[in-house]
Amino acid sequence: MIDIALLGFIALVLTLGLKRPFVWVLAYIYIDVVAPQKIGWGIIQSVPVSMIAFVAAFGGWLLLDDKHGSRVTLRQALVGLLLGWCFFTTQTADFPVEAATKWAWVWKALVFALFLPLTLRTRLRIEAAVLVMVLSIATIIINGGIKTALGSGGYGALSLLVNDNTGLYEGSILSTAAIAVIPLVLWLARHGTVFKPDRWVKLFAAALIFACLLIPIGTAARTGLVCIGVLGVLLLRSAKRRVLYASLASGALLIAVPFLPQSYLARMNTIADHDSDESASTRVQVWKWTLDYVAEKPLGGGFDAYRSNKFTYETRTIVNEGNNSIVKSQVVTDHGRAYHSSYFEMLGEQGWPGLFLWLLLHGLGLWQMERIRWLFGGRKADGADGATTWQWGLATALQQAQVIYLVGALFVGIAYQPFIFMLVGLQCALWSYVRRTEHRPTKAQFRRSSTEKPIPATS
Structure with missing residues (x-):
């Protein structure tokens, strides 16, 4: 019954896309975030719903959608370079089979992040993408929140x-x-x-x-x-x-x-106190191993290169016995442990070139969102505060989401997480939209101008 309901819903959304091809883009966002093919137990697991929506989204935009206003930004070009570099390291990976398995979903995340801004030409489309992303992940969050x-x-x-x-x-x-x-x-x-x-x-x-x-x-x-x-x-x-x-x-x-x-x-x-926790201690050792690894292989070892790590370390635990506290040590030998950090994940798998591209991609995102905040934040149009505009608000929200991700990524291996690359796509779309519809200074500057043009009523 669950399979029928999920397949029926997906079929309905795909049918709506025959009239509005952009709906297929939203359908792929939903499927990629929620993964309904994993929720069901029967026939839906044998239907390639993700690939169907992926092909429909690209085909609909290429053949049926209006291209007016679609532009390729610098950050999209960086995503393309990162995609090409990941392909190169996959061909020379230390573990070819495991690398090919990870590449099978990483390339789709990167390609969709490059493609998504091309479809988000208007405020309504940008908002629709944000809404579907929020409601899709809310499907998981609400379920987990209630159980908690x-x-x-x-x-x-x-x-x-x-x-x-x-x-x-x-x-x-x-x-x-x-x-x-x-x-x-x-x-x-x-x-x-x-x-x-x-x-x-x-x-x-x-x-x-x-x-x-x-x-x-x-x-x-x-x-x-x-x-x-x-x-x-x-x-x-x-x-x-x-x-x-x-x-x-x-x-x-x-x-x-x-x-x-x-x-x-x-x-x-x-x-x-990470020394008293084996999980945290293991992460530190993996990070040290990664630095030694790229010292010998600066171009990285491809996806899942961590599988070759092996190390021995000591953990300390404080045990209370009566009125005394005793520190007990334990020697642990481990191998094949994941990076547990996006920064070391990129460094170990894609080497220094990959890490540089990844950091530049996210650094430019923070900078571009700040530019939009300053552009609108200093405006006073018809007595209204520019900081109340939807563009300022969305730039702030996307910047905050990215900062939270970059901090969380210190401790979690989510360098290629598709949901995060969708946020990158939204940032590229907003930056392109603002460049197309608003006055902007010819040189980069963080100085508020009192002669900025009023914000036109665009949607």
Whole structure:
């Protein structure tokens, strides 16, 4: 029955695309995020719904869609270069079979990130893509949030829609994405036009944000706690009443702590002392091994190069015996451990060239979103504050989401995560849209001008 419902829904959306080909782009976003083919148990697992939507999205744009306003940006070119470099390292990978398996989904994530901005030519299309991304990941988040609230969470124990610990269904990855998506939820609740910001939309947004905050608790992911802290600082930067915001946030934290599970608090305590936690200690050793590895192979070893690592290290545990505390040491030998960091993942697999391209891609994203914030933030049109425009709001939300991702990526191997590359595609689309529709200085500068042109009423 689940298979029939999912296939029926996908078929309906694909049929709607016959009249509006852009709907096929939205269909692929939904399928790539939710992975409905993994939710079902029968026939849907044998239907290549992802590939069908992928081909439909590209074919619909190429053959049926209007190309007016479609432009290739510098960051899209960087995605193309990264794609080509990943292809090269895959051909020379240390583990050809495993590398080919990872390449099978990485290339689609990169190609779609390069392609997505070409389809997002208007405000409505940009908003529709944001909305579908938020609602798609909300399908997973709401399910996990409800189960966490009912007390069924725990490290490695939170059961989501599928019995699959990969992609967005892995605890640390979902925790990072759940916190990163909160700024986009806030933007939709303020500037949405598909669902206008009435009380019901704002109520749903508040409930979804609460569910997002529950995910790090339900998964007991330390990365999620760090991301929540980063989100709090970022929201403080854009808040108008910062003292009030800081007071309310501090009060909410004090109220929430007594209700948190003791198992969650115990796991969070290991953040401060990685030597006492084998998982954290292993990550440090893998990072050291990666630096030694690229010293010998600066071009990287291709996907899954970590499989050749092997190291021995010592962990320390404090054991309380009566009134005394005894430090016990244990020697651990491990091998074939994953990077658990996007930065070291890129470095080990794609070498220094790949890491440079990846860092440049994200660094330019932060810079471009800041340019848009300054362009609109300094404007006063018809008595309105430029910081209330949808462009300023979306640039801020995308920048905040990217910062949260980059911090979370320090501890999670999500360098090629498709959902994050969709955010990159949205940034490219917004940058291209603003360049096409707004006045901009000929030289890069972070100086607000009092002679900026008024914002035209474009959609």
